[in-house]
Amino acid sequence: MSNTHILSAFDRDLEGIQAMVMRMGGLVEAAILDAAEALETRDEELAQRVRAGDKAIDELETQIHAECARVIAIRAPAASDLRTVLTVMKIAANLERCGDYAKNLAKRSMVLAQMTALPGATGSVRRMAKQVTLLLKDALDAYIARDAAMAADVRQRDQDVDQMYNALFRELLTHMMEDPRNITAAMHLHFIAKNIERVGDHATAVAEQVIYLVTGAIPGDARPKVDSTTAGPAA
Amino acid sequence: MNDMRLTERVVTDTAKMTARGVQVHYGTNHALKDVDVDILDKTVTAFIGPSGCGKSTFLRCLNRMNDTVASARVTGKIEMDGQDIYDPRVDPVQLRAKVGMVFQKPNPFPKSIYDNVAYGPKIHGLARGKAELDEIVETSLKKAALWNEVKDRLSAPGTGLSGGQQQRLCIARAVATSPEVLLMDEPCSALDPIATAQVEELIDELRSQFSVVIVTHSMQQAARVSQRTAFFHLGYLVEYGETGKIFTNPDDPRTESYITGRIG
Numbered sequence: 001m002s003n004t005h006i007l008s009a010f011d012r013d014l015e016g017i018q019a020m021v022m023r024m025g026g027l028v029e030a031a032i033l034d035a036a037e038a039l040e041t042r043d044e045e046l047a048q049r050v051r052a053g054d055k056a057i058d059e060l061e062t063q064i065h066a067e068c069a070r071v072i073a074i075r076a077p078a079a080s081d082l083r084t085v086l087t088v089m090k091i092a093a094n095l096e097r098c099g100d101y102a103k104n105l106a107k108r109s110m111v112l113a114q115m116t117a118l119p120g121a122t123g124s125v126r127r128m129a130k131q132v133t134l135l136l137k138d139a140l141d142a143y144i145a146r147d148a149a150m151a152a153d154v155r156q157r158d159q160d161v162d163q164m165y166n167a168l169f170r171e172l173l174t175h176m177m178e179d180p181r182n183i184t185a186a187m188h189l190h191f192i193a194k195n196i197e198r199v200g201d202h203a204t205a206v207a208e209q210v211i212y213l214v215t216g217a218i219p220g221d222a223r224p225k226v227d228s229t230t231a232g233p234a235a
Numbered sequence: 236m237n238d239m240r241l242t243e244r245v246v247t248d249t250a251k252m253t254a255r256g257v258q259v260h261y262g263t264n265h266a267l268k269d270v271d272v273d274i275l276d277k278t279v280t281a282f283i284g285p286s287g288c289g290k291s292t293f294l295r296c297l298n299r300m301n302d303t304v305a306s307a308r309v310t311g312k313i314e315m316d317g318q319d320i321y322d323p324r325v326d327p328v329q330l331r332a333k334v335g336m337v338f339q340k341p342n343p344f345p346k347s348i349y350d351n352v353a354y355g356p357k358i359h360g361l362a363r364g365k366a367e368l369d370e371i372v373e374t375s376l377k378k379a380a381l382w383n384e385v386k387d388r389l390s391a392p393g394t395g396l397s398g399g400q401q402q403r404l405c406i407a408r409a410v411a412t413s414p415e416v417l418l419m420d421e422p423c424s425a426l427d428p429i430a431t432a433q434v435e436e437l438i439d440e441l442r443s444q445f446s447v448v449i450v451t452h453s454m455q456q457a458a459r460v461s462q463r464t465a466f467f468h469l470g471y472l473v474e475y476g477e478t479g480k481i482f483t484n485p486d487d488p489r490t491e492s493y494i495t496g497r498i499g
Contacts, residue, residue, distance in 0.1 A: 005496050010496065078458075078482045078483070079483060083483070217484075
């Protein structure tokens with residue numbers, strides 16, 4: 001199949017919305033990494049920049065939505081073109097949510113900067129953030145490359161993030177049991193960890209959109225989950 | 236995964252017409268190559284494809300219109316309700332009463348609106364007396380959603396109507412012989428968008444009574460009106476399937492190229 005439309009403006013439109021979603025992905029990855037760094041280094045200025053930067057991410061989502069509506073109205077996309085537009089819209093919504101989580105992380109890091117640090121916890125959070133942005137990056141790379149196998153791999157790798165979250169959950173619980181004065185900080189850190197874990201779920205959702213884009217079907221099998229924190233009282 | 240799609244209104248899965256190994260030659264030109272397809276009963280089937288792909292040729296096989304083309308040679312088997320329509324004992328004129336046709340350009344007879352619709356039933360002897368003929372004319376015009384616009388001027392010439400009205404008159408004329416299948420060869424290409432929408436609405440209503448097969452160059456029209464779509468390319472039937480599937484996730488890359496407006 002030829003890759004270009006007879007009507008070249010249609011190609012420019014489709015490339016345009018995909019470029020916008022990739023730019024959004026870049027901003028979100030940077031926001032998560034910066035927020036995690038701000039948490040560990042207690043850099044309030046960096047945290048403030050992340051909080052302010054979420055506006056640009058939200059605006060991009062609005063813009064992507066408007067462009068997609070225009071493409072649907074004007075070009076009447078079909079088959080793989082239609083799936084491109086639909087997946088761009090869904091991925092933009094996923095990324096917007098990830099941006100919110102980064103903003104929330106930055107906000108909590110400013111509160112935590114005023115408290116006594118819990119040893120080791122912020123380092124674990126930052127490792128988790130790195131892992132999860134890697135997932136997001138790979139899911140978006142798979143999107144551009146139309147690589148369903150790579151997307152399927154991202155789906156599998158979300159388990160690693162879940163495991164990191166489980167470990168951190170226990171660590172924070174231990175801190176709280178040791179000394180009730182740790183509870184406020186540990187609670188904030190727990191919300192942060194949970195939010196980063198949610199970013200992993202959004203990366204998985206992006207990967208599923210890649211599979212839909214390439215194959216025309218959303219993977220039906222339940223994806224692997226290893227969140228043991230809801231299985232019962234943690235030991 | 237549960238299938239929660241809001242796809243189509245119920246479609247019967249009984250075949251009204253079946254074609255097997257249909258080949259058409261126009262002289263030395265091999266226009267249609269080994270086409271197998273089932274036209275479902277009470278279903279709208281759209282034929283799409285670029286110009287010269289064989290879709291109109293195949294449509295014309297379904298009521299033996301190709302018999303009128305001297306150089307055309309049709310081989311293979313086409314059955315309607317299990318009966319071979321190319322059987323020498325089948326009278327093509329009778330067949331065309333059962334398999335009606337509407338053409339690209341509205342072509343009313345240079346007669347009154349009434350006579351345009353009454354012509355078919357008259358020559359096929361479908362009406363006993365004037366009262367019955369009047370009734371056929373009225374119900375046919377109603378089925379074609381034209382009755383209210385013309386009931387006060389049935390004796391006016393059909394050619395005096397607007398393009399959209401003329402096309403609906405032609406549909407009324409085709410419906411008047413109580414066809415079992417209605418073939419439409421680009422019925423809206425000469426109509427404005429409002430008249431097109433009226434004809435499309437009509438097609439959707441007609442399918443409760445019989446099968447409709449429509450050839451169209453407008454892929455949006457095929458997507459809007461049909462439940463089954465067949466894509467023809469270079470004389471081959473490339474892909475045939477549920478319309479929603481063809482337009483969201485076709486199996487064949489050639490179908491994908493065509494419906495997305497890429498060079499095939």
